[in-house]
Amino acid sequence: MQRPLVMAVSVAAVVIALAGCAAGPDYRKPDVEMPVTWQLDTPWRQGTPSDDQAKGPWWERFGDARLNALQQQAIDGNQTLAIAAARLTQARATANAASAGMYPQVGVSTRASRLRIAGNRPLTNYNSPNFATVQNDFALGLNASYEVDLAGRVQRNVEGARASSQQSAADFENTRLLLSADLAGNYFNLRELDVELDVLSRSIALQRKALELATSRHDLGATSGLDVAQQQALLDTTLTQVDVLRKSRAQYEHAIATLVGTPAPLFSLAPELVPMTPPAVPLGVPSDLLERRPDIASAERAMAAANAQIGVAKAAFYPSIMLAPSYGVDSRNIDTLFNAPSVVWSLGVSLAQTIFDGGRISANVDFAKGGYEASVASYRRVVLTAMQEVEDGITGVAALDRAYAQAQAAIVSARRVLDLANSRYEGGVSTYLDVISAQQSLLNSERQAAQLLGQRMLTSVFLIKALGGDWPDAQVARK
Template sequence: MNTALLLSALTLAVATLAGCAAGPDYRKPQVDMPPSWQPEAPWRQSRPDDAQLRGPWWQRFGDAQLNALQEKAMAGNQTLAIAAARLSQARATAGIADAATVPQVNLGARAQRGRISANRPLTNYNSPNYATVQNDFALGLNVSYEADLFGRVQRAVEGAQASAQQSAADFENTRLLLSADLASNYFNLRELDLEMDVLTRSIALQRRALDLATSRHDLGASSGLDVAQQQALLDNTLTQVDVLRRQRGQYEHAIATLTGTPAPLFSLAPSLAAINLPQVPLGVPSDVLERRPDIASAERAMAAANAQVGVASAAFYPSFMLAPSYGVDSRNWGALFNAPSVLWSLGVSATQSLFDGGRLRAGVDFARGNYEATVAGYKRTVLTAMQEVEDGITGIAALDRAYAQSQSAIRSASRVLDIANSRYEGGVATYLEVITAQQTLLSNERQSAQLMGQRLLTSVFLIKALGGDWQERGMAGEAPAVGDAAQPSARPAS
């Protein structure tokens, strides 16, 4: 009866103190957030939801080839496979930590036959030892449970769960970075396709001009200098084609690696299909805290580090282990389950550190230092996110204006080339004017293609900075999103 009362009292004490946990409770630190971005019209705001799934944002560009490559990358990229394996490990670790909150029950069995030495040390001088050969059969049930009076186990579970959530956020961040990296390489490749198309058309124009200069020279209407100048311009343009082909091959090889394909087995045919800029809603700055997986990862790292402070602090307090057991033991198999063969034990063991030379205090200081580092890392991640979004906003606005101006420059350069050709054919101008006009038109068309590629890349950069995809929610009276004023074509005007 006394034993039962003692066990009941101990259980009540465990239940009473289990809610007490060493170390500070986790509280997410506050970060000063601006009330709004500084966009230029026609940006609009969104209503992001932190619980939404981050869908295939790349589909908003309307490129079927890009969509297929993204699906292939999600299935075959090895960096993403590593992140998935790390997530599985973190979840398993959380499961291991959570298992410490419940008693561990083990069943043991033993069956052996052995001889006891007659020359073993005596336990009593009046009782000599004898050699004995006998059987030993045992079956026992053992229970082990740490009474978490000071919250060590609780903090360890909190830390493991936060680490698992951090790994989940890291996995989502890896997916986002992978999709953005693939889209960036793809759009760089398509921008080079546009430039090569410009060069191809320029080469055709320059060949016709070379034929004209050659004909006029053969008729004696012009000097050989005109032919030589036009030939030099054509040779220079042909050289640029080879340079662009090399650059395109590098982007093609990068896409192959991202999709998990050996580079020698991968190729993408040139394409001039139109690629639309998506309408990217901004929302307010605080939405980025909910949408970006890298910020979520940094916040969960703080929670895990805070829990480790509690684990280190709990080491100052005694630990209590409950280890009751029940079983049977007999030298005869037939009598194993008889009442005299029963054995059991009830008890508790406690361990308290009395002197450790400052080891426990150093452990707490180390854990607190790690926590402060994660707080600084979290704030740095948030500040970087603010910078990236603002860069994307101002970048797209500036590039939109530059692209529109480049179209006007192409039209002007085309008129200048027509006038220069007419003046040369009429004999009132030198061929240098034609050469200059051709070079200006080529430069303007290539610049327009480059600006188109930069607009696509900046859109990808902004989507990544905002945390990925968003939900479409029609709101009455909204200002149009970027791209409403003029949907661009992938091929610049000429």
């Protein structure tokens, strides 16, 4: 009587012993060609970043309290980041659901019914009498099911789900990095326009003063009306530029409102001249990017997930084995439900094996392999793009530093030229056209310096984003 039970247990033990060899290749991170160092330009020198440090609030390096507050507001209220967080929650739940496949599924069932069995029901033996019967049926059972992971399908499925969950976590970090960089970029564009508007304001005051002087000299008969008309034309042109810059500033203001999760009509940033000095950014070796940048981490986890899918597809070549034991009680009278004669049980193994499918499984394996190859190419492309962005940032910051220093020198020269032109005009040595030209040259030089200042800030933001975020305070990057 115990022989069937012993045989079933023996079969189950053999099947479990055979399980453990997962189909498909084990994942190994592919090698990528990485240069030994960056192409550095003055005033850069190599730093030593620590890649296991958290990528913290890098925007605080700029020392702008308003920017810090906006960044926190964006983290709390940005809807794109909220979507990424929800996707991460879903991915983790999927990974947990996949992991549940590694364990038996246990359930309980119960039944209580009163039924009539027909007297004319089909018979298995015509010599047996047949009667209509009305009876009760009470049952209580405990059942379990467990898929023997003979080919590692469940294992590979769990590996893929976990890799996808980790990819979603990296995507979330990348979304947060892109959000903070986008917000900082729009903020510094807006503040750069505040500087330009201040330049225009001071230029307009200077040009109006010059217009008063030209008008007074014309009223005294010392100059012709041409001088007045030229100065008025310059003033009108400068006033036109104010409205153009205000339009651009409003657009950046609206973009910031959306990023921080506030309706644009309810958001405003008062004009302010804030100190804009980019921080010194440390540079490690190029291979640091493989650990620092969340988009590279996301691409690498996508490879791991795609590799696991090859194993899932290959596991279909092997039989599917299911253990499904059950134990319970069944009786027509509830008072005898738990008596020994009411006990029912079963123990067995089911096996299913595809014999012919017209090449469907092979096609699925080829599809999974193609997906993996695509993910490898995508990973290498992301790494190459990252190195390009860092090199662009390095050369851009160095070039803009030199250009900004030269622009400051140009402003000093333009002011000297304007002073000389005014003196020569008042002395009757030159025409008023020289004064107009000097005023325009000074305005252009000051606006160019303001624009270069904004570009320096934007390029620093771009470089920090390209390097993957914040760094420990112990690092020193530029002299």
